[in-house]
Amino acid sequence: GKPPSSLAPVDPLKLKALSMGLSKELKIILIKMQSAGRQTFNISEVEEQRIPLCKISIKNTATEVIRACKGTRVKGKFKESFLLPAFSVKPNIDIEIPIPREKLNPPTPSIYLESKRDAFSPVLLQFCTDPKNAVTVIRGLAGSLRLNLGLFSTKSLVEANSDHAVEVRTQVQQPADENWDSSGSTQTWPCESSRSHTTIAKYAQYQASSFQESLQEEKESENEEEGEQTSDQSAATKIIKFGTNIDLSDPKRWKPQLQELLKLPAFMRVESSNNMLSHVGHTILGMNTVQLYMKVPGSRTPGHQENNNFCSVNINIGPGDCEWFAVHEHYWEAINKFCEKHGVDYLTGSWWPVLEDLYSSNIPVYRFIQRPGDLVWINAGTVHWVQAVGWCNNIAWNVGPLNSYQYQLALERFEWNEVKKVKSIVPMIHVSWNVARTIKINDQDTFKMIKHCLMQSIKHIQILRDQLVAAGKKICYQSRVKDEPAYYCNECDVEVFDLLFVTSENGSKKTYVVHCEDCARAKSPSLAGVVVLEQYRIEELMRTYDSFVLVSNTS
Template identity: 55%
Template sequence: MPPETRRKVKSPTQESILTVKNEPPWDFESSVEKKAKIEYNIDMDAQTILGLCKNEAVNGDITSILLSDSSPPPTPPDPPAIKLTHQQLLPPTPSVYLDNKKHAFSPQLQEFCLKHPIAVVRGLASALKLDLGLFSTKTLVEANPDHSVEVRTQIQQPSDENWDPQTGKKVWACISHRSHTTIARYAQYQASSFKESLREEREKAAGGLSDSDSKDSVHNITGSGGNVGGGGGKRRKLNLNVPPVNPKNGKEHKTLKFGTNVDLSDERKWRPQLQELMKLPAFARVVSAANMLSHVGHVILGMNTVQLYMKVPGSRTPGHQENNNFCSININIGPGDCEWFAVPDAYWGAISHLCEKNQINYLHGSWWPVLEDLYNANIPVYRFLQRPGDLVWVNAGCVHWVQAVGWCNNIAWNVGPLTARQYSLAIDRYEWNKLQSFKSIVPMLHLSWNLARNIKVSDKKLFELIKNCLLKTLIKCCRILEFVKQKGVEVKFHGRGKNEASHYCGQCEIEVFNILFIREQEKRHVVHCLDCARKQSINLDGFVCLEEYKMQELCDVYNNFVLYSNVNTPPDQFRLV
């Protein structure tokens, strides 16, 4: 190589240094990635949003997060830092006694319930002249003896204890085995359990109390022979001896059967029962314009329909928060009592952590908290009895678990007050459920669009939360359609039938809104979300793409959902359009 040529050649290092020196530094703020991220907001109209979406580069990785862009992914919250005193760990339960119908329908009652994590409304049945006998075991058998009952077989234990029969140690895991029977068969079991207890009482009365039948291990319960859950009939005071499991003995422990999830949704079968519940104030009714769950547009069993529970002493509903953090209503039909335990929603993260520590999944598992563990973790616990005719209001996010003290039936359902707090907690849990691979049985996307269609909102915070959900789903629908077009897949308009259930992905169980990817599996047409469809075929080969709403319809709903500022009185804040 000639000397003059050698002088012109630069080393790779020199070249890179010279290049860096001669070019301006890389400006991240104006980079392609940054430019591609458009700042969408709820003040934009639908046409602007769609126009911006169509100019984006879409690659199929389309986010479905409903929280605001500045919010981190949902995680169980840290509990309040304040150290509680012994008294504060055992707070008195908020309760109110109703004397008459006027008190039941006063706005103050709803305000009282919404103000507390949990509340007991005592004397509700007598104040409203509710006929609880319609929900008694006798009436249920006469009405529909062959109706299905889910049965949970459980170990009989005192309400504040939970023992592992194998190890003899206190544990969190709540053992429960599922089976099915009919109302008539469970009624026979409930009655025979009662008669057996009567026989034991007579034997004890004849033979005197032994050392093991001390006050600490005896529960006072109320029963009525043959007509459980009626409120009528003569009441007797009984003692139920439920000693804690002895860790050292290997005896077989007594089990019980709990009749749960009896579906009372069919108006043809249960018309008198459902009509009777119309006597309740609007905020506690199964169906009401001011109840979010009445706007879902289809049945969610046990949430926007009534479920009944048939119990013998010791029957347990393990610890949980309600589905998607909705509020719930529970009325004890009687004749026996139920014992409740409840923790404010601010501490659910701490309970989730204790479940994890005890190798139990908070959402998927069955657990009964050890009270000492809660107190040691600075977690307060409400504890109270629910008597026949009492209504328990469980506020949004409240953690609770329940045990029957006597023979009784209970009825329960969920409600969604139209408040920013309720909606926000529902969306938070909807997002956390996705991360935990847990199905949200309240379809929050479908519900939000129906709320936008059906109601006028004057609460600014609630309006912004709903509008943000509409914004996110509108963007997602537009991006999916652009991606599908890019792949050359035909989109067929499918529409929605009246009262048609919301759709969930057959693979990951997240809600699929508006754009469905269908593939035949084992002679069934299975709905997929875009992510699961792409996992099976990156180019969506073999999938049919269906659209339930025209984009113009969604745009109209979005644009027409506006904040109303001319509503002055609280009862008028949420009105049917």
């Protein structure tokens, strides 16, 4: 039935009794019996089979999950992980055994494609997404696929959209394996860069004149007498500008550029049916859209894992090279500890690892050069940092191949972000439900993880719902519209799925603000002045849950 309106005077005890009464019902079935020619009814009691909540698993139906929730007394907030440790698919990497020094610089898996056909081979997808392979370089991919990278050259970009916005990072130029503190006396982790804005045309001018200057300097140093050589140490610190996060999402503005990228194999494309980011239902700039980087030598992308540990694709347009450093996901916590020790935030700060620190902690580092036309595939969760060797442009975006390793790492980071009060750019609960609605999964590990996440989601929703109704809080159903984004709490940035706690800021009808339950209660413990909206009928979620089944490979 309809929950009582919060406006009517309600006796909370009566409500509580009512909700408790409902949760323990005896099913009575009337059975027709023929007795000496007369029909009589016999009353038969059928005790509903209720499974305790702690015994519920993905083998249970949605109805059983809901019934178990209704029979549970949850004090305070129901807080359980969306992940089940037993389902983990992470590779076993032995960290106890010390790695000899020469093995701390392992060779980077580099693939040379013989033909265009090789690019579309399932073996390539398998190799790139293998949890053991942190990073794969596909050499000369642009040539194999006849990609016209000229479309992304500085000249073409200026011709296409000269006044387009560019974010600029001002940095100190230094060798790729060094990162000096401000006094220049010791190597350190924090690496500072200040942010400003310009346009493609203006940055293009800077990039070109920086190249001309360098030619000039080279010429002069050739002409100089040997004796007049200045030593590198005394050379003044050179300040450079790096043009970053240039948004190429607009299909009208960048039509030829985006069309060219459709030549890539499906698993590398910006959009494909097996890419979780194509099931978000809205744009996430730089993740399910292309971003461009314009560089001069020394331009640095500091250390990071991708948002929610998604994979990333990066193509060097040239003409210069880039140098990459990468570490397997397995070691991220050790790197996090170094960041803490150096007072820089791992998730949101700017840091450049001191290689010696990594080696002395037994952490292997992949180090390689990306030449023009090379594609770098960063596997899920790989920690990486990049520096331009020459003058070049790069294009990059994220993909979320629907496999168990990617899904697990994305959910792990989703939960870690919540602990750290950092926004998960990918709304994983929203995405998981969308995937369950639209994709047939034939891999058992992936299926179990997603199904478990949906089950946990239903539990969260049902228990919260029952608590609200028991407290006499009205819940208003308001179904979602096409392209409606996922919601995040205005205060703590956690994803808010299905049950939205909404207030109107300074009483104006125009601005509605979404909160999670905790932040809504922090403002108003009784939720007075808070409207609770429900975006999905529980029956709808139950149907999706029950019809999400493992599909056999043959079908």
